[in-house]
Amino acid sequence: MIKVTIDDIEVEVEPGTSILNAARQIGGEVVPPAMCYYSKLPGTGGKCRTCLVEVAAGSTADPRPMPKLMASCSTSVMDGMIVKNKTSQRVHDNRGGVVEFLLINHPLDCPVCDQAGECHLQDLGYEHGSAKTRYKEERRTFDPIDIGNKIKLHMNRCILCYRCVHVANQLTDSRVHGVMHRGEHAEISTYIENAVDNDFSGNMIDVCPVGALTDKTFRFKSRVWFLKPMEAECACTKCSGKAVVWMFGNEIYRVTARKDKYGEVEDIEDKTAWICNECRFDKKDPSSWNISGPRKIDRHSVISQGQYSTKIDKGLKKIG
């Protein structure tokens, strides 16, 4: 075990742990935001640059500070490393810069976006964004493409985190979508119109941090904060069958996997509980699910603020 100090809090972690995961072991405010890193998907991370932290001392053996800000998701901790996240003004400024970059071409169509309320970019913009944009140019738009009858791709909202590419690599036999073009014109697309259609393709929706990939069966049905998330289980041969059903009255509006407080699909019995497309898109009848009780949404999003928690969130205090 090696010792690392993050924002003046010391923690002991396994060698080879990333700074981000060490911070997650502490929890709370010291955890840097991550838009592209996904602990369940090896190979993700390093792209969005929102998790940049300052390394004030590299290690006990070599206590020099690192000159650049480091991506905490892909930098391994060293014994005696001192990391600054919340306590560093430099991190704060540069993270603000990254958020500004992510938002300049984002359509900000939250009022009509199904992801609103559980969007990581909204959270990030709320914490680090500025009220006004300095971007005067026309925002970048892409021609819409159809990737099948279950998943809606809104390329304009995409922040190119590559998570959906990795999830397709990991869960399916052959990936049919990927990143085309480069620079500003890079887009998630299928090569020569092709439907993304396999048993686990729906998990692309769950890993997408923004509203770029949304559920066509839930499209424009309801705002997520009007729905009651319920833990549910069904007998499924393809997946674990453990999911969250989002209900309004006695109707199931949508089905998602069970996610933890970082928005990642939970591990159940040491296996990441991805759900199959049949559970996600086709089982909308409450009788096909064994509903066990309300699901606590452990993120400081509007969903958890309204329904089960009476505790006033810190975020609300900031507004007041």
Added chain:
Amino acid sequence: MAGRKLLIENVHIPGIETYDVYRKNGGYASVEKALKKMTPEEVVEEVKKSGLRGRGGAGFPTGMKWSFLAKPEGVPRYLVCNADESEPGTFKDRYLMEKIPHLLIEGMITSSYALGANVSYIYIRGEFMYILHILEKAIAEARANGMLGKNIMGSGYDLELVVAPGGGAYICGEETALLESLEGKRGNPRMKPPFPAVKGLWGCPTVVNNVETIAAVVPIVNNGGEEYAKIGIERSTGTKLISASGNLVRPGVYELEMGVSVEEFIYGDDYCRGIANGKLLKACIPGGSSVPILPAHLVTKTANGDNRLMTYESLADGGFASGSMLGSGGFIVFDEDQCIVRNTYTFARFYAHESCGQCSPCREGTGWMEKVLHRLENGHGTMEDITLLEEINKKIEGNTICPLGDAAAWPVAAAIRHFREEFEWHVTHPAEAQIRNYGLIQPRVEEIKAL
């Protein structure tokens, strides 16, 4: 011509691109010497002694890079030559490969032997397809003469040399993106660590070196590292190819001993012979488009008043406040008629076009800078835009996966730092800026403190 030449001395011999002529003029002597008389460690030691630094731009000591190469048992090692020369203003590798291809192949064999690689690659820029044919022809000749393949010169050492073309992306000149591209994937730079010396091509230890670096191994092995280190000044040893372009009387590729003064290089009879058409020097970019631009008064003298020399250290003297970098040796000179804002916009457009789009600051920031500069250049800018450019720069620099973000930010930052008046003039005189040029700037020596 003044100064010794080690790389392009024989370029003008007719037929030097063929094996026979090249061999007759002392070619492949380093292969003979290394394979027959030296151990791989001795070759690495000579390169270390020579003080050779990477000629691709970063200037990292080659011997040190080679000694970092991990050598696990049973895992192949690779040497990859980076011939993806795409930096605007740099065309030295093209010249070298086109005129004297066997020099690169000789360097590849000697270097591969030193590193223990049995398969080596030359990753060449896709646009250089005609050079690919030249290299392949040269490789076939070398193979026919027993310089490649099994048991080279009876030493028991085997080497296969493969030339692989890229798809025409600047980003694939970044070593990890190059490796991705060589593996047949999308050319996105990898996260570092792990560095290629530990996990490179197909997960095996790999060294990636520039064409000129590998070519320089040939004279180092032939004459010894110490002899090579005698040329040059301090930590800048040996000779360097400089591709001079812009408003010069005699632009071209020059091989010069490190330590020639910049003044001598621009105005000297042996080199560029001054600014074309009797104009005055306005600015100079000494190391390819991605290094900071220098205004005339800082080109030939440093902020301390010393003569600026063509070395890694002297060109970087003063840091980014009043210095620049030797970079890849793409020496671009501007006369008084050139518009710095327009030039900066051109570079910004290039970097916006060539960003891979993987990490957010570079993907969004380069495009944003291009648009703001386009506005400024075309007379629609405001004073706030100049401040905005500086802010975007600061947010990109150092926050990206690979150095392309820095390369895009530095030229813009330096142009504003040294030519702010010209940017402001574009804002205050939008109509005039469309029809005439700002002209020379007044040196602001007092503002730039010596560091």
